[in-house]
Amino acid sequence: MFKMERKRRIKEIIFDRKQIDVATLSKLLNVTDATIRNDFEELEQEGYITRYHGGATLNSISTQEDEVNSALTGNVVTYDKNKEEIGIIASNLIDEKEWIFLGPGSTSYYIAKALMSRNNMKVFTNNLLVSNILSNNSTIQIHFLGGRIDNQGLYTIPNDIVKDLNNIYLSKSFFSVDGVDLDAGYTLSDIYVLDIIKAISSRCEETIIAVDSSKFGHRAFMKLGDLDFAQSVIMNDNVSTEYKQYYLEHGICVYTSYDLKPLTF
Amino acid sequence: MKPLKVNQISKITDHTIINNVNFTAYPGEIHAIIGNNGEGKSTLANILSGTESKSSGSIYIDEQEVLIHDISSAKKLGIYVVQQDVQLFPSLSIRDNLILGNEKSLFDSRFFTPVKKKISAYCEEVLEHFDFRLDLNRPASSLSIGEMHLLQLIRVIICKPAYLILDEFSPTLTFNQIEKVFSILEKLKAENVSIILITHSYYEIIHYCDRVSVMSEGTITDSYTNSKNGFKNQLFLEHMKKLSMDFHYPKLVSNPGKRLVDVDHISVGILKDITLTLHEGEILGIAGLIGSGRSTLMKAISGHLKLQSGSIHFEPPLSSQKSISIVPENSADASLFHDCSIPFNIVASNFKRARKKLLLSNGKINTYARNYIDKLNICDIDIHTKVKHLSMGNKQKIIIARSLFNHSKIYIFDEASKNLDPTSKLELYNIYNALVVGGAAIIMISSDFSELIGMCNRIILLNNGAQVGNYSTDNLTIDALYEKF
Numbered sequence: 001m002f003k004m005e006r007k008r009r010i011k012e013i014i015f016d017r018k019q020i021d022v023a024t025l026s027k028l029l030n031v032t033d034a035t036i037r038n039d040f041e042e043l044e045q046e047g048y049i050t051r052y053h054g055g056a057t058l059n060s061i062s063t064q065e066d067e068v069n070s071a072l073t074g075n076v077v078t079y080d081k082n083k084e085e086i087g088i089i090a091s092n093l094i095d096e097k098e099w100i101f102l103g104p105g106s107t108s109y110y111i112a113k114a115l116m117s118r119n120n121m122k123v124f125t126n127n128l129l130v131s132n133i134l135s136n137n138s139t140i141q142i143h144f145l146g147g148r149i150d151n152q153g154l155y156t157i158p159n160d161i162v163k164d165l166n167n168i169y170l171s172k173s174f175f176s177v178d179g180v181d182l183d184a185g186y187t188l189s190d191i192y193v194l195d196i197i198k199a200i201s202s203r204c205e206e207t208i209i210a211v212d213s214s215k216f217g218h219r220a221f222m223k224l225g226d227l228d229f230a231q232s233v234i235m236n237d238n239v240s241t242e243y244k245q246y247y248l249e250h251g252i253c254v255y256t257s258y259d260l261k262p263l264t265f
Numbered sequence: 266m267k268p269l270k271v272n273q274i275s276k277i278t279d280h281t282i283i284n285n286v287n288f289t290a291y292p293g294e295i296h297a298i299i300g301n302n303g304e305g306k307s308t309l310a311n312i313l314s315g316t317e318s319k320s321s322g323s324i325y326i327d328e329q330e331v332l333i334h335d336i337s338s339a340k341k342l343g344i345y346v347v348q349q350d351v352q353l354f355p356s357l358s359i360r361d362n363l364i365l366g367n368e369k370s371l372f373d374s375r376f377f378t379p380v381k382k383k384i385s386a387y388c389e390e391v392l393e394h395f396d397f398r399l400d401l402n403r404p405a406s407s408l409s410i411g412e413m414h415l416l417q418l419i420r421v422i423i424c425k426p427a428y429l430i431l432d433e434f435s436p437t438l439t440f441n442q443i444e445k446v447f448s449i450l451e452k453l454k455a456e457n458v459s460i461i462l463i464t465h466s467y468y469e470i471i472h473y474c475d476r477v478s479v480m481s482e483g484t485i486t487d488s489y490t491n492s493k494n495g496f497k498n499q500l501f502l503e504h505m506k507k508l509s510m511d512f513h514y515p516k517l518v519s520n521p522g523k524r525l526v527d528v529d530h531i532s533v534g535i536l537k538d539i540t541l542t543l544h545e546g547e548i549l550g551i552a553g554l555i556g557s558g559r560s561t562l563m564k565a566i567s568g569h570l571k572l573q574s575g576s577i578h579f580e581p582p583l584s585s586q587k588s589i590s591i592v593p594e595n596s597a598d599a600s601l602f603h604d605c606s607i608p609f610n611i612v613a614s615n616f617k618r619a620r621k622k623l624l625l626s627n628g629k630i631n632t633y634a635r636n637y638i639d640k641l642n643i644c645d646i647d648i649h650t651k652v653k654h655l656s657m658g659n660k661q662k663i664i665i666a667r668s669l670f671n672h673s674k675i676y677i678f679d680e681a682s683k684n685l686d687p688t689s690k691l692e693l694y695n696i697y698n699a700l701v702v703g704g705a706a707i708i709m710i711s712s713d714f715s716e717l718i719g720m721c722n723r724i725i726l727l728n729n730g731a732q733v734g735n736y737s738t739d740n741l742t743i744d745a746l747y748e749k750f
Contacts, residue, residue: 009632028636029635030635092517094518232513237642237695244688248691253514254515255698258640258641258642259699260696260699261703263636264618265629
């Protein structure tokens, strides 16, 4: 395949997938990583894609995301396809009658984004990205947990979370973590988030950890708990089988995302 | 009777099915082999009975090596197996099914069989012994599935095996039938027969077995003995708990969209007056034992059978573009083209889309194939892998890829998870979810009630061709379904 043909194929693939990493694309087209990186450089100059470390995003999507975001929050969430897929699955776990909690992080932002098309949802959150995007759907009831805002302005740290949640019982809560490791368990780099997760999961019927594949095999510095901390896990399909086997053996419900949208070349 | 010992048995085809298995069956004992589906239990049973050949290792009877090349050499050594699937001749009589092939061991004569009267008397005596009264002239197909399995068992037992291997004989039998069989097995035990029992039943193991071996990933990992006070070993009890622990099904909240299929009071074959509907985003389960009409229903919906009455309506109407994808039981053999490449198998559903100008384009076909292999997370293979080297789970994924290629909206999965290991099952269920979230509809045919309750939004219950239930799965329990039978 010559370069022109290959670049055309790359454009088609990125148009379909919105975001892709160098390794996957080189496998799909049967060329070396270096070739892909070269092509990426050219495509970026042509304005078709925006590169990031290890991959690239379709420009219309990344600008779309940036626009939606800065309009709503004054913050910019960079487009992340894996998290978007997780968000869609998570939204399919939620029933209209349930009160849910969405924790800090951009994965929760994507869950909120997927809920935007639903009506009459009931959401508790301390995540500013979530409350900002959900407030655009007037049928969605949002309760925001106030407190000191963390440095980056993305979530609040309640002063007395026990008091705030005194008589509140939630059906489901969704949290993300920074590291998932078979030995080290679920780990976080922010102690305030750790406290929030611990406080809320004890008041909640079902705790669900929604974490994208990039976190697997990593360790952050504070341990939340072993991998059986949450009854259900939502992740992407390209996580290695040893994690799936662990979850199966420990009776933990595993949801994985698959992108099965129709393809055309 | 002497101990039957296997030493370092392996069976390797494209991948390792069983790996260095060491196992001894002693006379006068019931020795259970347990483990998840696909771990190699049936393969071990088949190797011992001569149905399959081993790749390496040796088999000893009483410290002397024996060679088992085929079923008759196994039978000469006294090794008999009762298979999981029914292997009777459906159109022949019950009498014939008991006797045919066994004449030599029963009557010491292969050429001159005794008169019909003598045979009938013998058969009646045998069936009486098992508390099983039947009209010998009836064809075997008229029996219920449980009766067929029992007949199959009797057929083997009358040959007086020295080593009897039972591969999951009990799933279709009633509790009383199972008790009856075990009383016969206990008698065989007293006659020093060595019994190897492949089972998933916790009850059977605890109540009847003297020894249990656990098979995992193709090898025997542990063995436990039942001392006078029951299985004392802590590890064993934990292992048993793990096996019977529920599989946690990744179920989504149901959000059915527009109606796709309308089945209105249809009757065809064994089915009488069946009514159901299928919507976008829905997983509909069809529950029933083998022989209740599930496959007939599937064939009727897919248009392979002509209806005797009633109608089936599709919205939008079916065409070559809008079709039904069927992933049949034992999907590999039925649907894949074994001599063709993986990419070919994937685009076979719609060659038009694989064309560049007028001819098929290899480049395009390969690109589609690579994409689907990546999207469905099919590991350890590439477009050059041969179809026959794929694992069961991966073969299914290729068929799913073929359906995705044709933008199918309606899928029928027939016992798709039957021989999959737990991780592959999990992946399959999550693929179902991805399909329905994308607007497809799935009909799931299964004899596993927990799977149906776990994944489906609604379940249609079939019993001998009649529709005995149409339930939503919210608050439905397995016991409630069993009661309907």
